[in-house]
Amino acid sequence: MKIDYNAPVVLTFTIISCIALILNQVLGGLLTPIISVGPTMNFLNVLDYLRLFTHVIGHANWEHLIGNFTFILLLGPILEEKYTSRSLLKMIVFTSLITGILNVFLFGSGLMGASGIVFMMILLSSFVNLRQGYIPLTFILVVLLFLGKEITNAFRPDNISQFAHILGGICGGIFGFYKGTKKKLFTPKPKE
Numbered sequence: 001m002k003i004d005y006n007a008p009v010v011l012t013f014t015i016i017s018c019i020a021l022i023l024n025q026v027l028g029g030l031l032t033p034i035i036s037v038g039p040t041m042n043f044l045n046v047l048d049y050l051r052l053f054t055h056v057i058g059h060a061n062w063e064h065l066i067g068n069f070t071f072i073l074l075l076g077p078i079l080e081e082k083y084t085s086r087s088l089l090k091m092i093v094f095t096s097l098i099t100g101i102l103n104v105f106l107f108g109s110g111l112m113g114a115s116g117i118v119f120m121m122i123l124l125s126s127f128v129n130l131r132q133g134y135i136p137l138t139f140i141l142v143v144l145l146f147l148g149k150e151i152t153n154a155f156r157p158d159n160i161s162q163f164a165h166i167l168g169g170i171c172g173g174i175f176g177f178y179k180g181t182k183k184k185l186f187t188p189k190p191k192e
Contacts, residue, residue, distance in 0.1 A: 009085045010076030013092065014069050017057045017114065021065055024058070032058065036112035041104045052100035053093060058112040068114040075121040082128055083179055095120045095171040099164045107163065116168030122146065123169045127176030143173070 005011055024031040034051065035058025041048045059065035080088045099116040103109070123146070126139040146169055150162045 007077035007080045007085075009080055009089045009092070010072060013057070013076075013114075014073060017059060017065060017069065020057045021059050021062065032112070034058075036110050037100045037103055038110050039104070039108045052104075053096050055100055055111050056092070056096045056114045056117055059114070060112065064113055068118050071118045072114060072121060075125045078128065079121055079124055083124075087179070091120060091124070091171070091175050092117055095168050098171060099167050102167060103164065111164060113164075116164040116171075119146065119165045119168035120172035120175070123172030124176050125172075127179070130176065139173070139176070143169070 020031060020035050024035065034047065035054050037051050037055045038048070059068065076088070083091070095116055100111065103111040123139070123142060126136055126142050130136060147166070150165050150169075153162050
């Protein structure tokens with residue numbers, strides 16, 4: 001039997017994030033300014049634009065990384081097969097950019113980690129079996145549970161960006177509807 005690199009985007013994202021954490025730990029946190037979005041942005045600094053994308057590969061510690069990539073490795077391959085590697089990569093990049101930009105403009109805190117990507121994948125996965133003219137009940141339940149949890153958690157002082165979670169989930173919902181209608185990925189409901 002051979003080992004299959006079955007989900008290149010998800011596996012490469014995982015490997016890059018692990019390498020970034022190892023290097024950051026070996027270098028005593030010197031990479032943190034590169035792999036996290038700061039509370040402000042200098043529009044003349046090219047590195048600040050790069051951070052809008054790289055913050056998703058940075059993690060504070062192994063617990064943070066494992067918490068995120070447990071979900072990414074579980075959901076990502078299914079989504080990559082359903083929507084293609086290229087589309088999933090675009091979704092990850094777009095979600096990274098949107099969460100980074102809005103964090104800079106709306107909050108006075110930094111942002112690091114792939115939790116926005118996790119929540120994008122959670123909501124996007126509820127669209128895998130989307131059928132024409134129907135909204136999946138799983139999507140409705142995930143949204144209700146997800147929003148309830150994140151709104152409740154938003155009032156805790158925990159250094160976790162519930163905003164990134166919510167925004168990632170919104171991106172996943174939009175991608176699910178968009179991909180389902182634009183690419184005609186709907187399967188008609190069987191006649192009874």
